[in-house]
Amino acid sequence: MDIFIQQIINGLVLGSIYALVALGYTMVYGILGLINFAHGEVVMIGALTALTAIGVLVPAGLPGPVVVLAGLLIAIPVCMAVGFAIERVAYRPLRNAPRLAPLITAIGMSIVLQQLAMIAWGRNYHTFPALLPALPHRVMGAAITDLQIIIVVTAALLMAALLWLITRTRLGRAMRATAESPSVARLMGVDVDRVIAFTFVLGSALAAVAGVMVAANYSIAHYAMGFMLGLKAFTAAVLGGIGNVGGAMLGGLLLGVIESLGAGYIGDLTGGFLGSHYQDVFAFFVLILVLVFRPSGLMGEKVAERA
Amino acid sequence: MSDDVLLAARGISKRFGGVQALHAVSLTIRRGEVYGLIGPNGAGKTSFFNVLTGLYSADEGSVTFGGATLALGAPHRIVGAGISRTFQNIRLFGAMSALENVMVGRHIRLRTGVIGAILRTPAARAEEADTAARAHELLRYVGIDRLANQQATHLSYGDQRRLEIARALATGPRLLALDEPAAGMNATETAGLRALVEKMRDDGLTVLLIEHDVKLVMGLCDRVAVLDYGEKIAEDVPDVVRRDPRVITAYLGTEAV
Amino acid sequence: MNPVAPKLRAHLGIALIGVALAVLPFVVGATFGNSWVRIVDFALLYVMLALGLNIVVGFAGLLDLGYIAFYAVGAYLYALLSSPHLALAFPAVFASAPDLPFWLVLPLGALVAGLFGVMLGAPTLKLRGDYLAIVTLGFGEIIRIFLNNLNAPLNLTNGPQGINNIAPARIAGHALSRPLELFGAQIPSVTLYYYFFLALTLLVIFVCVRLQDSRLGRAWVAIREDEVAARACGINTRNVKLLAFGLGATFGGVAGGLFAGFQGFVSPESFGLLESIMVLCMVVLGGMGNIAGVILGAVLLALLPEVLRWGAAPLQQALFGSVPVDPETLRLLLFGIALVLVMRLRPAGLWPSALRRRELAAHADGSAP
Structure with a gap:
């Protein structure tokens, strides 16, 4: 039983991170109807930038949480700039091109970013120093660390703030209007180009936070970490109903839990045939199943067929 | 009835x-x-x-x-x-010639499969020639055969409408x-x-x-x-x-x- | 002008290309050494792969990001059926290494890869383009993860170590891994493989050209151009797309089998996402849907890493006194930049397909009203 609780806790932590990344996918998709293939790399850049900054700040002797926060605050603008560049280079010039064209440029951007990161940070794994209290609390026979609590709470606060931004502010209204119909929004005086750029930048800021969380949670960061994470977060977005902000949050949490439980029990389920190293496969099976049986996701509306 | x-x-x-x-x-x-x-x-x-x-x-x-x-x-x-149809906002196959657009319309009346296409069997060859001839006939019927080799997107608006009708007629x-x-x-x-x-x-x-x-x-x-x-x-x-x-x-x- | 002249010129051109292709390995071997002939052999494999993917992406317009999985299926099936691995891993079942004839194993690999293509395509082909891209990407990763981990509890794939001691291609009783004595001259193994791969590549090109010019080729392009209109024309889009997927996968399976026999060794490393993207680059860069363009793209991109390996490191050494960027990274960086630039500057590729004109039209023109 305590294994079950433990896996749920791990899943919620992981899921909070997925949700933050998934929001980036879903917001861009909601507005442009396109998948930002390079989004995973933004997470990676966030993690590695923060790590580098932390590496510089640690010798200064500041308290651990302050150092991490400082690293995060440096990573966020860097990621925002990267997100902005992705939109400018890979998406804006191709706004009227066939659908596959921006997807291919985005794949190109993703490769470029990954290789640049490799040149900057090397092939090695970077370890995240133990700056945050890792003492586990006991909850119903399972362990939860302060770090895990911080991750879940931060993610929840950010998501609440995002919902507020989207539903209560002028900018959020402009985003929703653009998502509904860019041409009409433009006629109503919305600067559609700016809204789209802002959406990329906003998603990238969340990705930066997620990147630091992943690095802290697994104590590790690597130039190639963005690919798999991005893919899973995209799965989470699809699971929840892509284009739907609430759906991305739900999908992220759900996928995290599915994955954790799956990793914990796959051995028992398959009679020991498959082990926990198949954890990554779960996300893909979930993705394929969702797309085949409920392409609109859990919270997505059924897209009207259009001739 | x-x-x-x-x-x-x-x-x-x-x-x-x-x-x-x-x-x-x-x-x-x-x-x-x-x-x-x-x-x-x-x-x-x-x-x-x-x-x-x-x-x-x-x-x-x-x-x-x-x-x-x-x-x-x-x-x-x-x-x-x-039953075949045209569209309110013309939907042609833009990268194809007018003739090929009409030939696509014949698709359902043709039988050539993978093997026939690769080996170009006499049956496949005859079917293909017949399809092209029939497509020309239809282009002539709607009055645009002189444009057979033009790319569909390069046709004038009225001719695109006619081409779409020819393509629909091709399905028989x-x-x-x-x-x-x-x-x-x-x-x-x-x-x-x-x-x-x-x-x-x-x-x-x-x-x-x-x-x-x-x-x-x-x-x-x-x-x-x-x-x-x-x-x-x-x-x-x-x-x-x-x-x-x-x-x-x-x-x-x-x-x- | 004499109407025979252009035809003669075309025949002459083909004859010249034929002679050039025939002497290529000897010229390359004598000038750069046999390791470069080997590189040319690999380029031919990539041409086959790219032509297979071109059916899916170029003709039918379905973005498949997991294409390399079919290459992997073909390669691993060949490896399992042509190496001692099964006998070593399951001595109770296989008393000795399965010793199946090459000409049975290769088509079998193609068939199984094709089946995988259909199995993946059947549930997913109704998805919209970008979703399909992600699902195929996921599928490619699933295959790789399984190859990587299926060494326990049943050792099917030997995990990350891969399978070695794979039997080479064998034609008319001669194993291509050994040089051939012919009229007193010795033809090296890489050259034998060259001719073998060249013959198969020509076959693949032939099949692609024939398919392109058929009812099916037209249906694929129609789906790519406008799926709704294609459906309204009576095309059973699901079946026709499935056919493109299956055929593309089959080509991938053939190339995979050849790769396994040629290399004598397979491991999951050869079948990562980057390989899928590289083959996609070949198709996109060369000119989606244009067979000649795709061949050009495949040859260029297959040779690029070798050129970089040969030129980039010394160049950097000369410029910076060190090698800050290794050739592999540089290669990928160039791929990425190429994808962005090609899509923005030449969205139809370096050698885009021209509008197909029909000779029949020439005399029909006169009779038009």
């Missing part, structure tokens, strides 16, 4: 989310006639069209065509049964469904279109026409049905429909009556 009925739609309903696009629409199209379907914007004309040609499936209702029940929601089977239809064929045409082009539709009727084809241009419909069609808010409110010869008070209300609004 009398022999001269080609198509009979019964109780077709279609919902999109909360919107009832079609509400129990029934109508019959007779062999060899030009049948007009009109109605104000958003009346459900195109939705009906899309159900009839298989792009949408209907929530309720059925269609019999030439005595057999149509498999709604399966366009290739509907085309196979003998018994019923040709035209979705607002005169939209965006000038007076000369519209007159040409009208002549073409009359030629097709004279050659024994049944035509279903959605049109905004009421004058064209009233002049061209043998019978007309009117849709309003997804319901059929009239179906008769143009002269009767024209005087129907419900139709006048639908078109002009209640204040005008």
Whole structure:
């Protein structure tokens, strides 16, 4: 039983991170109807930038949480700039091109970013120093660390703030209007180009936070970490109903839990045939199943067929 | 059912989310006639069209065509049964030549498979030559054979409409469904279109026409049905429909009556 | 002008290309050494792969990001059926290494890869383009993860170590891994493989050209151009797309089998996402849908890493006194930049397909009203 609780806790932590990344996918998709293939790399850049900054700040002797926060605050603008560049280079010039064209440029951007990161940070794994209290609390026979609590709470606060931004502010209204119909929004005086750029930048800021969380949670960061994470977060977005902000949050949490439980029990389920190293496969099976049986996701509306 | 009925739609309903696009629409199209379907914007004309040609499936209702029940929601089977269509916003295969567009229309009447195509068997070769000849014939029929090798997107608007009709004819239809064929045409082009539709009727084809241009419909069609808010409110010869008070209300609004 | 002249010129051109292809390995071998002939052999494999993917992406317009999985299926099936691995891993079942004839194993690999293609395509082909891309990407990763981990509890794939001691291609009783004595001259193994791969590549090109010019080729392009209109024309889009997927996968399977026999060794490393993207680059860069363009793209991109390996490191050494960027990174960087630039500057590729004109039209023109 305590294994079950433990896996749920791990899943919620992981899921909070997925949700933050998934929001980036879903917001861009909601507005442009396109998948930002390079989004995973933004997470990676966030993690590695923060790590580098932390590496510089640690010798200064500041308290651990302050150092991490400082690293995060440096990573966020860097990621925002990267997100902005992705939109400018890979998406804006191709706004009227066939659908596959921006997807291919985005794949190109993703490769470029990954290789640049490799040149900057090397092939090695970077370890995240133990700056945050890792003492586990006991909850119903399972362990939860302060770090895990911080991750879940931060993610929840950010998501609440995002919902507020989207539903209560002028900018959020402009985003929703653009998502509904860019041409009409433009006629109503919305600067559609700016809204789209802002959406990329906003998603990238969340990705930066997620990147630091992943690095802290697994104590590790690597130039190639963005690919798999991005893919899973995209799965989470699809699971929840892509284009739907609430759906991305739900999908992220759900996928995290599915994955954790799956990793914990796959051995028992398959009679020991498959082990926990198949954890990554779960996300893909979930993705394929969702797309085949409920392409609109859990919270997505059924897209009207259009001739 | 009398022999001269080609198509009979019964109780077709279609919902999109909360919107009832079609509400129990029934109508019959007779062999060899030009049948007009009109109605104000958003009346459900195109939705009906899309159900009839298989792009949408209907929530309720059925269609019999030439005595057999149509498999709604399966366009290739509907085309196979003998209904083909054009689109309101012309949809050609842009990267292909005019001729190839028409040849694609023959697809369902051809048999060549992978093996035949690779080995280029005598049967495949004959079929291909026949397809090209037939495509040229159809281009000539609609009057644009001189443009056979032009890229479809380079054709003028009126010629693109004609090309789309040729492509639809290539499927070998018994019923040709035209979705607002005169939209965006000038007076000369519209007159040409009208002549073409009359030629097709004279050659024994049944035509279903959605049109905004009421004058064209009233002049061209043998019978007309009117849709309003997804319901059929009239179906008769143009002269009767024209005087129907419900139709006048639908078109002009209640204040005008 | 004499109407025979252009035809003669075309025949002459083909003859010249034929002679050039025939002497290529000897010229390359004598000038640069046999390791470069080997590189040319690999380029031919990539041409086959790219042509297979071109059916899916170029003709039918379906973005498949997991294409390399079919290459992997072909390679692993060949490896399992032509190496001692099964006998070593399951001595109770296989008394000795399965010793199946090459000409049976290769088509079998193609068939199984094709089946995988259909199995993946059947549930996913109704998805919209970008969703399909992600699902195929996921599928590619699933295959790789399984290859990587299926060494326990049943050792099917030997995990990350891969399978070695794979039997080479064998034609008319001669194993291509050994040089051939012919009229007193010795033809090296890489050259034998060259001719073998060249013959198969020509076959693949032939099949692609024939398919392109057929009812099916037209249907694929119609779907790519406008799927709704294609459906309205009576094309059973699901079946036709499935056919493209299956055929593309089959080509991938053939190339995979050849790769396994040629290399004598397979491991999951060869079948990562980057390989899929590289093959996609070949198709996109060369000119989606244009067979000649795809061949050009495949040859260029297959040779690029070798050129970089040969030129980039010394160049950097000369410029910076060190090698800050290794050739592999540089190669990928260039791929990424190329994808962005090609899509923005030449969206139809370096060698886009021209509008197909038909000779029949020439005399029909006169009779048109």
